[in-house]
Amino acid sequence: MVVNNPRPCKRLKRRVTAELFDLRGFPPPGFADLYGPAPFRTSIRSFLSRFVGSPQTPASLLPSPNLRAWQIVFQVGGGEIDGGAAAVTLNVVEEDVSLSRSVYCDHCRVV
Numbered sequence: 001m002v003v004n005n006p007r008p009c010k011r012l013k014r015r016v017t018a019e020l021f022d023l024r025g026f027p028p029p030g031f032a033d034l035y036g037p038a039p040f041r042t043s044i045r046s047f048l049s050r051f052v053g054s055p056q057t058p059a060s061l062l063p064s065p066n067l068r069a070w071q072i073v074f075q076v077g078g079g080e081i082d083g084g085a086a087a088v089t090l091n092v093v094e095e096d097v098s099l100s101r102s103v104y105c106d107h108c109r110v111v
Contacts, residue, residue, distance in 0.1 A: 023074035
């Protein structure tokens with residue numbers, strides 16, 4: 001009996017890619033009907049909870065402890081990102097103004 005390779009074969013690594021939303025077709029049809037007219041703050045919170053989830057940036061990496069940050073990636077156009085479609089990153093930063101030294105957030109004052 002001849003054994004060419006005593007080690008087990010390696011499994012192929014599957015590439016995990018998330019489904020990216022198309023920037024031109026976002027939000028999906030019927031999204032506004034689910035939440036109805038709401039204040040801006042409420043609309044942003046519902047958007048983040050539905051499409052992003054919990055804050056993705058650890059608090060230790062942010063410059064201030066009263067900041068929270070989310071990130072969502074959109075594709076522009078059809079196809080996969082490897083196929084040539086461009087990607088756009090949306091960064092959302094929330095600052096708890098009650099814990100801040102200033103009434104206005106630092107990001108709003110940057111010109």
